[in-house]
Amino acid sequence: xxxxxxxxxxFGTVGSGTAEVLLQQAAxxxxxxxxxxxxxxxxxxxxxxxxxxxxxxxxxxxxxxxFTDPEIDIVVELIGGIEPARTFILEAIKHGKxxxxxxxxxxxxxxxEIFQAAAAKNVEVGFEASVGGxxxxxxxxxxxxxxxxxxxxxxxxxxxxxxxxxxxxxxGVPFQEVLKEAQAKGFAEADPTYDVEGIDTAxxxxxxxxxxxxxxxxxxxxxxxxxxxxxPIDIDFARDFGFRIKLLAIxxxxxxxxxxxxxxxxxxxxxxxxxxxxxxxxxHFQGDMVGNVLLYGLGAGKMPTGxxxxxxxxxxxxxxxxxxxxxxxxxxxxxxxxxxxxxxxMEDLRCPFYFRISALDKPGVLSTLAGIxxxxxxxxxxxxxxxxxKGGVVPVVIRTYEASESSVQKAxxxxxxxxxxxxxxxxxxxxxxxxDSQA
Amino acid sequence: xxxxxxxxxxFGTVGSGTAEVLLQQAAxxxxxxxxxxxxxxxxxxxxxxxxxxxxxxxxxxxxxxxFTDPEIDIVVELIGGIEPARTFILEAIKHGKxxxxxxxxxxxxxxxEIFQAAAAKNVEVGFEASVGGxxxxxxxxxxxxxxxxxxxxxxxxxxxxxxxxxxxxxxGVPFQEVLKEAQAKGFAEADPTYDVEGIDTAxxxxxxxxxxxxxxxxxxxxxxxxxxxxxPIDIDFARDFGFRIKLLAIxxxxxxxxxxxxxxxxxxxxxxxxxxxxxxxxxHFQGDMVGNVLLYGLGAGKMPTGxxxxxxxxxxxxxxxxxxxxxxxxxxxxxxxxxxxxxxxMEDLRCPFYFRISALDKPGVLSTLAGIxxxxxxxxxxxxxxxxxKGGVVPVVIRTYEASESSVQKAxxxxxxxxxxxxxxxxxxxxxxxxDSQA
Numbered sequence: 001x002x003x004x005x006x007x008x009x010x011f012g013t014v015g016s017g018t019a020e021v022l023l024q025q026a027a028x029x030x031x032x033x034x035x036x037x038x039x040x041x042x043x044x045x046x047x048x049x050x051x052x053x054x055x056x057x058x059x060x061x062x063x064x065x066x067f068t069d070p071e072i073d074i075v076v077e078l079i080g081g082i083e084p085a086r087t088f089i090l091e092a093i094k095h096g097k098x099x100x101x102x103x104x105x106x107x108x109x110x111x112x113e114i115f116q117a118a119a120a121k122n123v124e125v126g127f128e129a130s131v132g133g134x135x136x137x138x139x140x141x142x143x144x145x146x147x148x149x150x151x152x153x154x155x156x157x158x159x160x161x162x163x164x165x166x167x168x169x170x171x172g173v174p175f176q177e178v179l180k181e182a183q184a185k186g187f188a189e190a191d192p193t194y195d196v197e198g199i200d201t202a203x204x205x206x207x208x209x210x211x212x213x214x215x216x217x218x219x220x221x222x223x224x225x226x227x228x229x230x231x232p233i234d235i236d237f238a239r240d241f242g243f244r245i246k247l248l249a250i251x252x253x254x255x256x257x258x259x260x261x262x263x264x265x266x267x268x269x270x271x272x273x274x275x276x277x278x279x280x281x282x283x284h285f286q287g288d289m290v291g292n293v294l295l296y297g298l299g300a301g302k303m304p305t306g307x308x309x310x311x312x313x314x315x316x317x318x319x320x321x322x323x324x325x326x327x328x329x330x331x332x333x334x335x336x337x338x339x340x341x342x343x344x345x346m347e348d349l350r351c352p353f354y355f356r357i358s359a360l361d362k363p364g365v366l367s368t369l370a371g372i373x374x375x376x377x378x379x380x381x382x383x384x385x386x387x388x389x390k391g392g393v394v395p396v397v398i399r400t401y402e403a404s405e406s407s408v409q410k411a412x413x414x415x416x417x418x419x420x421x422x423x424x425x426x427x428x429x430x431x432x433x434x435x436d437s438q439a
Numbered sequence: 440x441x442x443x444x445x446x447x448x449x450f451g452t453v454g455s456g457t458a459e460v461l462l463q464q465a466a467x468x469x470x471x472x473x474x475x476x477x478x479x480x481x482x483x484x485x486x487x488x489x490x491x492x493x494x495x496x497x498x499x500x501x502x503x504x505x506f507t508d509p510e511i512d513i514v515v516e517l518i519g520g521i522e523p524a525r526t527f528i529l530e531a532i533k534h535g536k537x538x539x540x541x542x543x544x545x546x547x548x549x550x551x552e553i554f555q556a557a558a559a560k561n562v563e564v565g566f567e568a569s570v571g572g573x574x575x576x577x578x579x580x581x582x583x584x585x586x587x588x589x590x591x592x593x594x595x596x597x598x599x600x601x602x603x604x605x606x607x608x609x610x611g612v613p614f615q616e617v618l619k620e621a622q623a624k625g626f627a628e629a630d631p632t633y634d635v636e637g638i639d640t641a642x643x644x645x646x647x648x649x650x651x652x653x654x655x656x657x658x659x660x661x662x663x664x665x666x667x668x669x670x671p672i673d674i675d676f677a678r679d680f681g682f683r684i685k686l687l688a689i690x691x692x693x694x695x696x697x698x699x700x701x702x703x704x705x706x707x708x709x710x711x712x713x714x715x716x717x718x719x720x721x722x723h724f725q726g727d728m729v730g731n732v733l734l735y736g737l738g739a740g741k742m743p744t745g746x747x748x749x750x751x752x753x754x755x756x757x758x759x760x761x762x763x764x765x766x767x768x769x770x771x772x773x774x775x776x777x778x779x780x781x782x783x784x785m786e787d788l789r790c791p792f793y794f795r796i797s798a799l800d801k802p803g804v805l806s807t808l809a810g811i812x813x814x815x816x817x818x819x820x821x822x823x824x825x826x827x828x829k830g831g832v833v834p835v836v837i838r839t840y841e842a843s844e845s846s847v848q849k850a851x852x853x854x855x856x857x858x859x860x861x862x863x864x865x866x867x868x869x870x871x872x873x874x875d876s877q878a
Contacts, residue, residue, distance in 0.1 A: 021728050025586045031653060031776040032585055032768065128583070134729035136575075136583020144567070144575020146471055147464045147749035214470060272735065275714060280731075289460050289746040290573035290736065292719075296711065297732040307728040310586035324761035329471065337470040 002035040004317040007066035007097075009088055010079035011044035011059075014102055014129070017302030018078060018309045019054065029314060035321055037313060041066055067092040073320055074313055077101040086110050089125075093117045098320070100312040102129035102305055105194075108206035108219055115330050124319065125330050126312030131204040132157065132281050134304030135297035136311065141211055141285065142332040148287030150212035153251045154431075157204040159279035159299040160188050160195035161227050161247040165264075166277060169235050169244060175228055187279065197226030198247060198262040205249040205262060212251075212285070213258055214333035215341035223346045225263035234356060234426060237397045238266050240384060241354070244274040245428065257342040259349065266354055266430040272296075273431075347406035352381070352430040357396045357415060358423035365420055369396060376411035378403040393422060402432065441474040443756040446505035446536075448527055449518035450483035450498075453541055453568070456741030457517060457748045458493065468753060474760055476752060480505055506531040512759055513752055516540040525549050528564075532556045537759070539751040541568035541744055544633075547645035548658055554769050563758065564769050565751030570643040571596065571720045573743030574736035575750065580650055580724065581771040587726030589651035592690045593870075596643040598718035598738040599627045599634035600666050600686040604703075605716060608674050608683060614667055626718065636665030637686060637701040644688040644701060651690075651724070652697055653772035654780035662785045664702035673795060673865060676836045677705050679823060680793070683713040684867065696781040698788065705793055705869040711735075712870075786845035791820070791869040796835045796854060797862035804859055808835060815850035817842040832861060841871065 006022065008015055022039045029037055042050060043063040050059050060066065067075055067088065075092040077099060079085050085106050089099050090113075099118070101107065107114070107127050118125045128138045132155075141150075156162050160182065167178045179196065182188035194200040202222040209217045227247050238245050243266035252259045267274040272294050276282040281299030286292055298304040319325045331338060359365045370380060384397040400408075412425050445461065447454055461478045468476055481489060482502040489498050499505065506514050506527065514531035516538060518524050524545050528538050529552075538557070540546065546553070546566050557564045567577040571594075580589075595601050599621065606617045618635065621627035633639040641661040648656045666686050677684050682705035691698045706713040711733050715721040720738030725731055737743040758764045770777060798804045809819060823836040839847075851864050 021586050025588075025728065028588060029586060031772050034773055134726075135732055136579045139583050140575045140579060143754060144578050144750050145746070146753050147460050147468060147746050149464075149467060270714070272711070272714065275709070275711065287573075287746065289464065289742045289749075291740075291743055293574060293734075293736040295732075295734055298730045301730075303728045304730055307584070307586050307726065310728075311583050314585050315582060318766050319763070322761070322763035322766050324758070324763035324766065327757050327761050327763065327766075333470050334473055 001030070002321055003038050004035060004074065004320060005038050005040045005072045006074050006076060006313060007040055007069060007072040008042045008076045008078065009063045009066055010077065011042050011047045011050070012078065013302050014305045014309070015044070015078040017306030018076060019057070021303065021306035021310045023053065025310065033314060033318065035317060037317060040072055041069065063088050067095050067097055072097060074098045074100060074316055076309060076313065077103060078309070080105070082106055082109070089114055090117055093121050093123055096121055096123060098124045098316045100126040100309055100316065102127070102309055104130040104200065104203040104207060108203040111207070111210070112216065115335065118330065119335055122325055124316045124325055126316055127207070128312045129305045129308035131207055132283055132295065133297065133299040133301060134307045135281060135283065135295045135299070136308070137283050137295050138211070139311070140295060141208065142328055145285060145287050145290060145293065148289045149253070150285055150287055151253050152286040153205070153208050153212055153249065153284070154273065155249050155283035156246055156273060156276045156281050157249050157283065157299060158195050158201045158247060159281060160192065161198070161201070162276060163187055163279050164196065165227055165230070165245060165247060168230065168232055172232050174232055175230060196228050198224045201247060201249045201262045205251060205260065209251050209258065209260060209341070210338070211332040213253060213341070214338050215258065216338055217260065217341045221260045221341060221343045223261040223263070227264050230264055231426070233395065234428060237356065237384060238354070241266070241382070241399055242269050243267060243430065244269050246273060246276070248273070248431070254344060257344045259344045261346070261349070264428055266428055268431065271431070347404070347409070349405040350402050351432050352402050353400045353408055354428040354430055355398045355400070355412070356426040357398065357421060358393050358425070359396050360420045360422070361392055361394045362420060366396060368418070368420065369415060372414050373398070373400070373411050376407040378407055378411055399430070440469070441760055442477050443474060443513065443759060444477050444479040444511045445513050445515060445752060446479055446508060446511040447481045447515045447517065448502045448505055449516065450481050450486045450489070451517065452741045453744045453748070454483070454517040456745030457515060458496070460742065460745035460749045462492065464749065472753060472757065474756060476756060479511055480508065502527050506534050506536055511536060513537045513539060513755055515748060515752065516542060517748070519544070521545055521548070528553055529556055532560050532562055535560055535562060537563045537755045539565040539748055539755065541566070541748055543569040543639065543642040543646060547642040550646070550649070551655065554774065557769065558774055561764055563755045563764055565755055566646070567751045568744045568747035570646055571722055571734065572736065572738040572740060573746045574720060574722065574734045574738070575747070576722050576734050577650070578750070579734060580647065581767055584724060584726050584729060584732065587728045588692070590692050590725040590727055592644070592647050592651055592688065592724055593712065594688050594722035595685055595712060595715045595720050596640045596688050596722065596738060597634050597686060598720060599631065600640070601715060602626055602718050603635065604666060604669070604684060604686060607669065607671055611671050613671055614669060635667050637663045640686060640688045640701045644690060644699065648690050648697065648699060648780070649777070650771040652692060652780070653777050654697065655777055656699065656780045660699045660780060660782045662700040662702070666703050669703055670865070672834065673867060676795065676823060677793070680705070680821070680838055681708050682706060682869065683708050685712060685715070687712070687870070693783060696783045698783045700785070700788070703867055705867055707870065710870070786843070786848070788844040789841050790871050791841050792839045792847055793867040793869055794837045794839070794851070795865040796837065796860060797832050797864070798835050799859045799861070800831055800833045801859060805835060807857070807859065808854060811853050812837070812839070812850050815846040817846055817850055838869070
């Protein structure tokens with residue numbers, strides 16, 4: 001039986017999970033493939049010994065011992081971050097190794113460099129685990145939906161942010177408190193910036209957009225807003241309107257330009273994405289042929305991510321065994337078919353909005369506010385005024401019909417400069433419901 | 440540029456959809472694959488001419504002209520049903536053609552014959568479109584989740600039945616009325632037996648179980664109950680308990696035996712499967728590594744099914760071009776690794792139950808019923824008695840904790856033989872919630 005040798009760099013959470021998956025599923029994978037996957041070596045500078053059940057695997061300190069080993073066919077990089085991961089991957093490619101990685105930060109920012117290097121050496125780079133953890137989202141987009149023009153991508157792609165928002169929604173607890181609890185439980189990192197500020201979600205959106213559209217997308221193309229400013233009061237008002245607040249990655253394809261944004265979004269509570277619980281991810285594609293497809297599962301974690309990494313290892317091994325390397329292009333389109341991306345300017349975006357305006361509780365205030373919105377071409381769908389407080393500041397909550405981002409910016413600048421509005425207005429975008437357009 | 444020639448048998452709804460997808464997506468597929476897919480010929484005995492935009496496609500009457508054409512690489516069978524589809528596919532294989540089909544009735548009943556014939560000629564048989572319409576469920580199971588032991592399969596796999604149940608639930612209309620309306624609108628066939636009696640769902644479950652477990656599963660292994668006996672009153676009571684009734688295919692993997700059943704099921708209303716609307720399908724896998732994965736999308740229809748058929752055509756074409764035919768085994772496990780299936784006897788099944796007992800409205804009735812259930816080891820979780828009607832017949836609605844199918848059969852036989860119970864008891868299984876086990 002043919003053996004494919006795998007070398008693993010990084011034995012942290014996902015690395016050790018991947019090693020476990022390879023070991024535990026070895027017999028099953030042989031029954032599926034007819035060849036053997038052998039984890040030959042693991043490199044990790046922080047690990048002194050491997051658990052006893054990894055009898056046939058060698059532990060080394062220096063990643064170089066992995067990527068220079070002539071016996072190794074596939075190098076799995078699971079240390080994360082930009083450096084030294086980037087260098088290790090480029091070195092592995094230079095030595096003619098195929099590469100599998102879960103590194104979304106790296107692929108979204110240095111993907112083109114890596115894929116070009118791989119193409120030059122005719123090796124493959126698998127990155128299924130970089131988006132949606134264990135969910136086979138990359139394979140579905142590249143192969144299952146190959147016969148589609150992708151019209152939109154929409155999804156919950158960060159389990160930590162989703163967990164925090166759900167906890168805030170279900171228990172009415174403020175952001176900082178939930179974050180602290182999540183950190184104590186190990187659900188959030190010590191530095192949660194990437195997760196809660198939408199950066200990790202943006203990394204994933206870059207990867208999906210590139211593959212969906214055959215366009216070169218950069219991280220700087222994505223407009224990013226996180227969830228750290230979400231107030232429980234906005235979650236409550238959202239509920240009154242029949243919405244739940246979710247951190248969504250959204251890209252609508254307008255043909256000659258494409259949207260690229262990550263921000264808190266009010267989602268109708270009957271929508272599938274509104275019901276994605278806890279640490280789960282949900283990724284929604286709309287194809288011109290297939291219509292709506294949603295893929296749901298655990299977006300992170302040791303074994304789920306390991307499952308996706310090993311799926312890539314199997315996929316590449318099948319190509320090695322069959323002499324069919326690069327049978328499917330890494331980015332779904334052939335390298336010379338990937339065009340520069342043109343991003344819809346954020347000012348041109350149109351969607352319904354939620355505003356929470358903090359206004360003095362005086363007669364005529366609503367008329368003033370409505371006037372400003374109307375003069376900017378923004379139509380009000382409904383208004384909630386709660387907790388009247390004579391002479392004090394009260395929230396005036398407004399849900400609009402579809403309006404352009406630029407007119408909203410103009411209107412809110414006017415409103416926030418009024419003496420009767422002592423605090424900055426909170427603005428949250430509402431998911432455009434197909435039945436809900438003003439037209 | 441290399442050309443792969445496709446011959447299509449059957450130009451009905453899915454056939455013409457597939458032809459459209461091939462034509463409309465031709466340029467995009469070239470950008471992805473580097474080769475050309477050409478729909479060379481279409482065979483259909485009922486069609487006199489193809490629409491004008493199929494300029495390069497020849498219409499023939501006799502399917503033989505497709506499968507004997509030496510130029511044709513892939514034969515796509517989309518006539519449905521057992522014969523002549525089975526003969527056409529076997530003839531195509533005999534002539535060395537690869538085959539793509541959406542025919543779940545055929546694959547679930549004659550799959551082994553077809554796959555063996557294909558293996559002997561070293562050609563491939565693609566059947567992505569046979570389960571879940573446009574959703575890439577077969578590819579996800581075979582490749583994306585390859586590194587998993589599948590612990591359970593659960594899903595809504597028939598859009599017609601789901602549409603009817605949803606309509607009954609949302610509008611309180613009886614089955615026959617909704618069915619008639621669905622037929623008038625073209626959402627249900629003139630003979631709806633396969634869809635509403637669960638047979639179509641069972642076909643799909645056979646296919647998924649075979650691939651998930653590497654077991655030979657037969658249609659007769661599946662216990663099948665349809666939705667034609669569901670009464671709106673049971674939908675109402677389900678709502679009182681926080682459930683929605685769905686037609687589910689369910690298979691739990693117990694290692695040395697596996698469950699295989701299709702029946703109406705009460706699903707907690709917060710569950711993802713409870714929220715699958717209209718003509719959509721939702722297919723849920725639990726893997727030992729990946730945890731829960733749900734795939735959602737349109738389970739039928741011209742273009743969605745066409746999208747899946749063409750995905751298979753692309754997949755096989757890539758293998759032809761790369762000389763990598765049968766790179767992934769058709770049934771996910773290597774042919775010699777597919778073992779006979781052992782099915783859990785239905786009597787051994789354990790789950791919570793819903794009973795609607797029609798009883799005379801007399802003192803002591805509940806005590807009698809509860810006594811019979813208790814004597815059979817069935818514990819009551821809650822009871823609803825609605826619409827008291829002195830001396831008449833009233834529904835006594837009971838929700839049990841987990842109980843075995845055999846004790847339920849025994850208890851209900853006893854109850855239904857009582858003079859105070861003039862009508863047969865209605866029994867609906869409740870989805871086992873993970874938090875809800877009696878243990």
